[in-house]
Amino acid sequence: MTKLAEDVLDIGDVSSVLKLNRRLEEHIKPNSIQQWNRYADEYAQKGGFPQLWTMATAAERSAFIDQQFVERVTLEDLRLVKEIRRPEIFHQFLRYAFARTGQEYNLEELASLIHTTRVTLTEALPLLLQTELIRKVERFTGKPVRLRSTHAKLYAADLVLxxxxxxxxxxxxxxxxxxxxxxxxxxxxxxxxxxxxxxxYREPSGKQEVDFTVRVGSRIIPVEITYQNQIDGKHRAAIRTFLETHGKPNSFGILVTKEDWKIEQPIIEMPLPLFLLTA
Known part of the structure; x- marks a missing residue:
């Protein structure tokens, strides 16, 4: 595994992705994937903040997060950048984003939920993104210049949040x-x-979607996440549809799974814990 750590994955190059998967296959046997899933589950539960690992109760961790990553950010850190008249809006926004990581939102609806206006929320979001506690992912448009979208997803920087x-x-x-x-x-x-x-990516009809489209140079790689025992065919179909519409010669997609591992084109399937090792 030490030698594998020296490899740098070019996610935009299919040969690089195939090569790394084949090297992983040499060291990790398919029958050990369940154990690797347990490692990933442990990481998902503990998170990446060592100062929280020693806290015995969920209540203690929750109080620490609220104080250090919600109130301190809005009452102290952001005020160094800009005067904030209604910090409670920022509190509510962060709590909403942490609790609903990965969920699509509409600016108008979200503003209503946290009792503010779309204008106020639009002004607050860039400041909150600077904290690196949340990350924003917008809808794929296929256009070289992205227009301002009313829909987006927000992800917590760490699941412990x-x-x-x-x-x-x-x-x-x-x-x-x-x-x-x-x-x-x-x-x-x-x-x-x-x-x-x-x-x-989401079709206008809403029938098909892909969790992530990753742009590397002129290439766009669709990446779909399906962490379940049996994979629904709709996930592979969504990747194929995207490749047919937006792909180039030799384009490929990645399906991140629970245990399925298929090293072939155009859809490379790999288990989540191994995908987490590739960056």
């Missing part, structure tokens, strides 16, 4: 496993070298 606000254990075996797996994958995709944009 979601856990602290909702009091729900962020387990890959729980009811929220889909959004949890999607958030883990998103936070890794952002780390790949050469990625200039990450968006999500």
């Amino acid at each position: 979601m856990q602290g606000i909702t009091k729900i254990i962020t387990s890959l075996e729980g009811e929220e496993r889909g959004r949890i797996a999607e958030t883990l994958a998103h936070n890794v995709i952002r780390l790949f070298p050469g990625v200039s944009d990450v968006s999500y």
